[in-house]
Amino acid sequence: MGIKRTKIVDALGLTNYGSEINVKGWVRTKRGNKNVSFIALNDGSTIKNIQLVVDAGTIDENILKDVTTGACISCVGTLVQSQGAGQSVEVLAKSIEIYGKADVNEYPLQKKGCSMEFLREIAHLRPRTNTFGAVFRIRHNMAIAIHKFFHDRGFFYFHTPIITASDCEGAGQMFQVTTKNLYDLKKDENGSIIYDDDFFGKMTSLTVSGQLEGELAATALGSIYTFGPTFRAENSNTPRHLAEFWMIEPEVAFNDIEDNMDLAEEFIKYCVQWALDNCQDDLAFLNQMIDKGLIERLQSVLKAPFTRLPYTEGIKILEEAVAKGKKFEFPVYWGCDLASEHERYLVEEHFKNPVILTDYPKEIKAFYMKQNEDGKTVRAMDVLFPTIGEIIGGSEREADYDKLLTRIQELNIPMKDMWWYLDTRKFGSCPHSGFGLGFERLLLFVTGMTNIRDVIPFPRTPRSAEF
């Protein structure tokens, strides 16, 4: 053929009508009559298809009959202005080469009407759909936005380990990592498994958070962020949980809780703005097909500051709501952990705006959070979004060695896992803050998808690790 391939995203912007062009991609639909056929071709470079026009007799019938939905083809033709209404540019086909046929009786993707559940069962093919093409292009763009946001502000991308020997990183259940023969486990006299001969010589697991190591980096490089896979072995069956997900965890020396909130809010707004600026076609599609209010909701998040509210004030609002007759399944009182119905009331009914809740009772938050002077609360912050709930959890960290040690001992956290973490407070301790943002939860918000299994290419959830 000899003509260099043009990506469809570029071809659609060309105006040098009459010149020869080569496009390659997967057939979405073919339609027409005995005089002319129309082929909608997509190569993933954009959600838009390019239309190939085949005049009768131009292309061998035997080739044309293999141009079916799902087939992969290469087409050389003339770039022309479209006579039809749906597009401005199209390709008048001169020759078509079939790269890969797709048997119409076996190819599972339909032109319309597939449920998200069905597409999950064919996750190896679902990126070829409009919806998942859009989602995964946006996913890429969000990853780029995240790196650009932090890089532009002098943060360093820091790689924390995926395999860890500490079992106290968070409250989450962990996946164990071992090369031991599980059919023949050696045990000591107490029945405990002996790990001396395991690969690392001790029990190891997949990380549930890079935060503790991230803090080590922040106390050296100043401002860092992590962005990597994270694993939780919780038996969580919800549209907001994955066993394997990606998390972004910035950690900044000398930031207090206010700086931390500023960073979180600026960060989320930057990502949303990036999507609006760089993913217009994909967002327009999702806005039309998945969620009619998507673009408007994205724009509205950018307009107003997030509502910032101490936990104690939040409890007051909830108690007032109960007094006025609002019914909650779980009781509201100072000290209670907020259930999602409580969070949703604050975000979706009371404020109708993203809410950053701060200063939670220390009993319901992690050991490393900085204790307030009141002796009761800690400088935690949760960023709560409509429908998806907690999108960010973070805090100012406890910088005082004695306070942190006391808290660790109160909670019976083993020192063998904590000595190196405590050293950051022992040697040149500094105030610092950070947070964790669930990448897929951000994507839920940005794409309007409602199930987290549909914003990651190959979801891992309880009883599901296919592909």
Add this chain to the structure above:
RNA sequence: GCUUCUUUAGCUCAGUUGGUUAGAGCACAUGACUGUUAAUCAUGGGGUCCUAAGUUCAAGCCUUAGAAGAAGCGCCA
């Protein structure tokens, strides 16, 4: 893990009080149409009604158990 719901054609679904041969749209095949936009129109093929046991003269429909999926909740990001 708890609660609820769902499972019928390749896909999305309907199926009345238990009653004779289980339906529709899309997809697919064939045909029609001189430019279609999820093309349209006509005709046609296509079924382990999730699995097992039970009740009944008779079960897609009722009962019990199981499986898979989803939603709500808990845990959290």
